[in-house]
Amino acid sequence: MMATEPRGKKLSIHVVTWNVASAAPPLDLDDLLQLNNQNLNLDMYVIGLQEMNCGIMNLLSDTAFEDPWSSFFMDVLSPLSFVKGNKGGVNICLKLYGYYISIINCHLPPHMANNDQRLEHFDRILEMQTFEGHDIPNILDHDLILWFGDMNFRIEDFGLHFVRESVKNQCYSNLWQKDQLSIAKRSDPLLREFQEGFLLFPPTYKFDKNSNNYDTSEKKRKPAWTDRILWRLKRQPHAGSHTPRLPAPHFCLSLRSYVSHMMYTVSDHKPVTGTFDLELKPLVSVPLITLRPEGLWTMENDMLISYSLTPDFLSSPWDWIGLYKVGLRHINDYVSYVWVRDNQVSFSDGLNQVYINMSDIPETEDQFLLCYYSNNLRSVVGISSTFKIQPHAFLEEDPLGEAQPQI
DSSP states (O other): OOOOOOOOEEEEEEEEEEEOTTOOOOSOOHHHHTTTOTTOOOSEEEEEEESSSOSHHHHHHHTTSOOHHHHHHHHHHGGGTOOOOSTTOSEEEEEETTEEEEEEEEEOOOSGGGHHHHHHHHHHHHHTOOOOSSSOOOGGGSSEEEEEEEOOOOBOSSOHHHHHHHHHTTOTHHHHTTBHHHHHHHHOTTGGGOBOOOOOSOOOBOBOTTSSOBOOSTTOOOOBOOEEEEEEEOBOOOSSTTSOOOBOTTEEEEEEEEEEOTTOOSSSSOOEEEEEEEEEOOSOOSOSEEEEEESOOBTTSOEEEEEEEOTTOOOOTTOEEEEEETTOOSTTOOSEEEETTTTEEEEOSSEEEEEEOOTTOOOOSOEEEEEEEETTTTEEEEEOOOEEOBOGGGEEEOTTSOEEEOO
16 A cells, blocks of 8 residues: 655744844733734744844843743743744744754844945854754755845935935835845845745835834834845756756745735834745655543552654663643743653563653643653753643542542
């Protein structure tokens, strides 16, 4: 019997970039996160902020507490089963159904005259991306790069009056030819491989804070599209010089929307979002680790976990399984954990069992899940289905002396 080919997947990705200029989060981020769009079923949020902690008090408070922006986004997204990746990193590398995806959040040098520095930093960021882990390829060999942030590119040559009048009349195309990023893409072969949606929204910098007015200070900075979202698909080898190199047919990214959000006024920048549809044919259809709780879990017993490994998964004595409440924000938010080799009960070909201590877990109506963390991959590689842990009084003995569940 022939193995069936994996079915195609379609994922929706929402990318947010915002230079928040040290401001506190606004009360309502529903529009930014598209939570008020009932027709949009998002699978992944990618959120990149700049200038979150420029003040000395912010820097000091962050040594003891999570920054307010991360906390705010997690309060909003955790109930929807979205959790964050590496906090504070410039680059996050994901492996999604066997494909490598790199996510880069950047803040390039400011000011009109520093365009060469911006381009130099762009190239340097790419060159410096090296990844710890098992056989992770060079970033330019990743299937997708999502690159966004406050790139600080400005509009050259045109005067302040012409730029503002073009924006006022929504004649944005008058300004595209002098946008520094668009100019650079015409001459830089690597930058040219990055795509971007049409700039059909007003320049996102610089605004007077708490308003939708462009800079009225003495400096009267020219409006500019400083906040951008780019993407690059891996190019496939081609037979000859006359054959164009195209993205792999089994991995396709399309842009659904590319907009700014004028309603947010806490910063001198407006946030920009891009919503994408990613269609792919999975290269990997079975997770590296499959794990599940065995039997009925209660608060008073050591409970059993079964997990199986794929043949090519390289386990380590430092791998561990964490017990989490649903809505976790971070890998360290476990309620309890067990090293996979310490409490091992049995193992056979591909199937293992360990027990985890439940005595210190407080009674709760919350749902739980299990996560397997790989020390070699520095990542969660298996997640169980959700389940409940029954309170102490849930079991009573029957006349024969056997524990029976009470419904």
